[in-house]
Amino acid sequence: MRSFHLHLISDSSGETVSAIARACLVQLSEVHAEQHLWWLVRTRGQALRALEGVQAAPGVVLCTVVDPEIRALLEQGCREAEVPFIPVLDPVMQALGGYLQVEVGREPGRQHVPDADYFRRIDAIHYSMEHDDGQGMDRLGEADIIIMGVSRTSKTPTCMYLANRGLKAANVPLVPGIGIPDEVLRLKRPLMVGLTRDPRSLADIRKTRLKVMNDEANTDYADVERVREEVLTARRLFTRHGWPVIDVTRRSIEEAAAAIMQLHRNRAE
Incomplete structure (x- = not known):
């Protein structure tokens, strides 16, 4: 069985990125993912610590961080480490924003705000x-x-x-x-x-x-x-x-x- 490192980076509880990773991994029956979890990544320092982990164990990075500055830092760090950086929410948010002609918000953890x-x-x-x-x-x-x-x-x-x-x-x-x-x-x-x-x-x-x-x-x-x-x-x-x-x-x-x-x-x- 092949194995690889999978880094899940979230600016909130990590539920969304974990669910996406789980849904994808079950389709890869011959592959084992060594998961590295980085939750509540909202500051530059937290992002740099996550990147240190990526550099120590290079592998695929799935990300649900919405802050543009933190996202850019993570993306640049992954580019330098020559590992895939996949912002998993982007395709859906861009499609919705484009279809509805509205600006997409960038507030971390907004889905967990009590309502x-x-x-x-x-x-x-x-x-x-x-x-x-x-x-x-x-x-x-x-x-x-x-x-x-x-x-x-x-x-x-x-x-x-x-x-x-x-x-x-x-x-x-x-x-x-x-x-x-x-x-x-x-x-x-x-x-x-x-x-x-x-x-x-x-x-x-x-x-x-x-x-x-x-x-x-x-x-x-x-x-x-x-x-x-x-x-x-x-x-x-x-x-x-x-x-x-x-x-x-x-x-x-x-x-x-x-x-x-x-x-x-x-x-x-």
């Missing part, structure tokens, strides 16, 4: 934490999305991902022998979504969970046939109520959440 959308996400995160695993049933009507599924179908992390996108997401576990409360079934506002997983895969996940919890005596929880029956019963419930179902067997949390967000948008249209 209405920021506080909406914080509110959604608090809501999802308070309504995890069937808690807070009296306020479920406030949810944008209610996720249901048997144990270990990624309900909680999916809800938290949705909350980080500003959606109030609650989850209700499907426990064998215990039905869904009538007050949940009567709700009209929230989008109801069922999560499911291949029974054998789910049984393996539960076995691992039991080992971590030092509870391997609870064999029914991870028995493949019992798990298969749980999954089938849940599927029948989802079908009976006409709720959309997402199979998370081969989906990441992000992919499952993206599918749910699309369902939510379609419902709102």
